[in-house]
Amino acid sequence: MSRAAVVRGLGAVVPPDAVTNAMLAERMDTSDEWIRTRTGIGQRHVVAPGVATSDLAVDAGSRALKAADVDHVDLVVVATTTPDHPCPATAPSVAARLGLGHVPAYDLAAVCTGFVYALASGAGAVASGLAKSVLVIGAETYSSILDPTDRTTSVIFGDGAGAVVLGAGEHDEPGALLEFDLGSDGTLADVIMIPGGGSRQRSGGVPADPADVYFRMDGKRVFRAAVQRMAGSARVVLDRAGWRVDDVDRFVGHQANVRILRAVAEELGLAPDRLVVNLDKVGNTSAASIPLALADAAQRDELSSGDRVVLSAFGGGVTWGACALVWPDIAVF
Ligand code: UT7
Numbered sequence: 150m151s152r153a154a155v156v157r158g159l160g161a162v163v164p165p166d167a168v169t170n171a172m173l174a175e176r177m178d179t180s181d182e183w184i185r186t187r188t189g190i191g192q193r194h195v196v197a198p199g200v201a202t203s204d205l206a207v208d209a210g211s212r213a214l215k216a217a218d219v220d221h222v223d224l225v226v227v228a229t230t231t232p233d234h235p236c237p238a239t240a241p242s243v244a245a246r247l248g249l250g251h252v253p254a255y256d257l258a259a260v261c262t263g264f265v266y267a268l269a270s271g272a273g274a275v276a277s278g279l280a281k282s283v284l285v286i287g288a289e290t291y292s293s294i295l296d297p298t299d300r301t302t303s304v305i306f307g308d309g310a311g312a313v314v315l316g317a318g319e320h321d322e323p324g325a326l327l328e329f330d331l332g333s334d335g336t337l338a339d340v341i342m343i344p345g346g347g348s349r350q351r352s353g354g355v356p357a358d359p360a361d362v363y364f365r366m367d368g369k370r371v372f373r374a375a376v377q378r379m380a381g382s383a384r385v386v387l388d389r390a391g392w393r394v395d396d397v398d399r400f401v402g403h404q405a406n407v408r409i410l411r412a413v414a415e416e417l418g419l420a421p422d423r424l425v426v427n428l429d430k431v432g433n434t435s436a437a438s439i440p441l442a443l444a445d446a447a448q449r450d451e452l453s454s455g456d457r458v459v460l461s462a463f464g465g466g467v468t469w470g471a472c473a474l475v476w477p478d479i480a481v482f
Contacts, residue, residue, distance in 0.1 A: 151275075151276040151277070151278075152275055152276060152278070152281075152317040152319075153272075153275070153318050153322070153325040153326065153327075154268075154271055154272035154274075154276065154283070154315040154316070154317070154318075155315065155316050155317070155318035155319075155322055155323075155477065156315060156474065156479060157217035157313075157314045157316045157477075157479060158213050158216030158218070158219075158314045158479055158480055159311070159312070159443060159444055159479060159481045159482075160208075160211070160214075160215070160311065160312050160313075160482045161212065161310065161311035161437075161440050161441045161443075161444035161445070161481075162209045162309065162310055162311075163194035163308065163310075163434075164194045164195060164197065164200060164309070166196075167192045167194050167195075168193055168194070169181075169192045170185065173300075173304055177303065178300060179300045179304055184304045187408070188305060188407065188408070188428070189406065189407025189408070189428055190304065190305065190406075190407075190428050190429060190432045192429075192431075192432070193305075193306065193308075193431060193432030193434075194307050194431060194432075195292040195307065195308050196290050196293075196308045200290070201233045201290060201293075202232060202233055202239055202288045202289060202290045202293075202310075203239050203242050203246070205290065205308065205309065206227055206229070206243045206286045206288035206312070207243055207246045207247060208310065209286055209310035209312040209437075209440070210225075210243060210284055211247055212482035213286075213312035213313055213314050214284065215480075215482050216314070216479060216481055216482045217314035218480075219282065219316075221249065222249060222252065222280070222282040222284045223253075223274075223279075223282050223283065224252060224254070224271065224274050224279070225243060225247075225252055225253070225254035225255075225284045225286070226256075226267045226270055226271055226284070226285050226286070227239050227240040227243055227254070227256050227257070227286045228256070228257045228258075228259065228263030228266060228285070228287045228288075228436040229256060229263065229287070229288050230258065230261075230289060230291070230294070230364075230435050230436060231291060231294055232256055235346060238256035239256055240254035240255050240256050240286075241255075243286065249284070253280075257270060259436075259466060259468045259470075260341060260435060260464035260465030260468065261403050261433070261436065261438060261463060261464025262331075262462040262463060262464040262470050263464065264285070264287035264311070264436050265329075265331070265461075265470035265471065265472055266331060267285045267286075267287065267436075268313070268315075268326060268460075269472070272326045272329070275315060275316075275317050282314060282315065282317065283315040284312060284314055284315075285312060285313050285314075285315060286311070286312040287311050287312070287436035287438070287439065287440055288311075288312075289308060289309065289310070289434055289435045289436055289437050290308045291307065291308060291364065292306075292307075292308050294363060296360055296365075299363065301368055302364055302365070305405075305406075305432060306432055306433050307432035307434050308434065309431055309437040310440075310441075311437050311439070311441045313440060322477075323454060323455065323475045323476065323477040323478065324474065324477030324479065325475070326472055327389075327473045327474055328386040328389040328390045328473045329471070329472050330382045330385035330471045330472075331382075332468070332469050332470065333468045333469070334466075334467050335466065335467075337466075338466065340366065340367045340370045340374070340465070340467060341365070341367075341371060341464065341465030341467065342365055342465065343361075343362065343363065343364050343365070344356070344357075344365070345357070345361030345362045371405075371467075372406065372408075374467055375405060375463040375469075376409055376412040378469035379402055379403065379409070379413045379461040379463050379471070380461075382471035383400070383413070383459050383461040384417065385471065386459060386472060386473040387459065387473065390473040392457060394417050394418050395420075397419060397423055397458075397459050398457045398458065399423060399425055399446065399451070399452055399457075399476070400414065400417075400419055400423050400458075400459050401425045401439055401442050401446070401459070401460050402424065402461045402462070403438050403461065403464070404426070404427060404428035404431070404432075404433055404434070404438040404439075404441070405433050405463070406433070407426055410424050411424070425443070425445075425446045425451065427441060427445040428442075430445070431445075436464075439462060443481075452476055454476055454477055454479075455475060457476075458473070458474050459471060459472070459473050
């Protein structure tokens with residue numbers, strides 16, 4: 150039987166500068182009350198000028214390596230929507246800066262589902278024997294792609310990074326990634342998009358519309374699809390794991406909007422107190438969202454070894470994915 154990928158350590162980081170709702174209300178037509186009631190977000194963190202996604206990824210990655218008490222891995226996967234450059238990938242430079250030598254390293258683009266996709270990719274590498282250990286990082290600097298005049302996105306997204314080290318182990322040990330469900334629907338590609346900067350808009354560096362370099366989201370359509378897909382994907386992994394909804398101790402959903410998380414819980418028949426919520430402090434950090442939520446819950450003692458955990462995410466593409474695991478006794482930095 151193939152080896153299981155087992156979570157051995159977790160690290161997470163947000164940049165020091167927080168932008169509160171009140172600070173946003175000073176520069177655009179919004180309010181603390183609107184943002185809190187519509188999203189549950191109270192603040193988000195943003196990087197200082199000159200800080201890039203790889204800087205956050207290196208910080209989170211080194212914390213995860215320290216938490217796992219290892220100084221080497223066989224593979225690095227960086228899930229991100231905001232790479233340092235369109236080309237090359239960010240992961241090789243992250244691996245080099247972490248002193249990991251000439252290991253394979255690649256980026257994975259699944260927007261807010263990126264971390265779950267990257268976990269599955271790392272688990273596949275372990276199961277196939279390609280790697281015995283994998284550093285999986287979700288890292289984002291959305292502040293670099295948000296239209297500063299767009300209140301519908303500026304109030305939601307924040308910067309941050311989280312990482313886990315996966316090791317090869319047994320399927321019945323705590324931390325083993327037990328079941329996955331992944332999916333996509335490219336017919337909805339337009340609901341979350343940066344229109345410019347890719348091969349579709351060959352404008353010699355000058356976008357058709359200056360705003361095309363920025364991230365755009367059709368919030369209402371995303372909201373509906375996110376609830377349906379996050380609940381559906383969670384249901385699939387519950388079935389595959391042989392767990393009932395009541396068996397779930399912690400549901401760690403992508404931190405998009407607290408209303409989405411509550412609607413997913415309702416759809417599943419999950420008690421709302423099982424939801425892990427940290428978006429009030431960090432906003433929606435896309436591919437970094439799930440590891441940041443895990444780290445926050447662990448540090449607040451809301452996540453303990455032995456807890457049955459379901460991760461579930463939805464993002465641009467559109468993409469979705471879920472994973473079931475029993476939380477291990479690991480360090481979190
Ligand atoms: O991470 C990837 C996945 N992303 C998501 O899951 C995000 C999903 N979508 C959402 O979370 C929500 O759709 C939003 C938070 C983006 C928007 O909430 P909503 O309840 O769907 O609001 P809405 O777009 O229907 O807008 C309601 C009203 C509108 O005004 P009118 O037309 O009713 O007069 C908007 O113009 O709120 C207005 N509005 C705002 N007002 C104050 C939109 N953004 C803001 C704002 N501040 N920031």
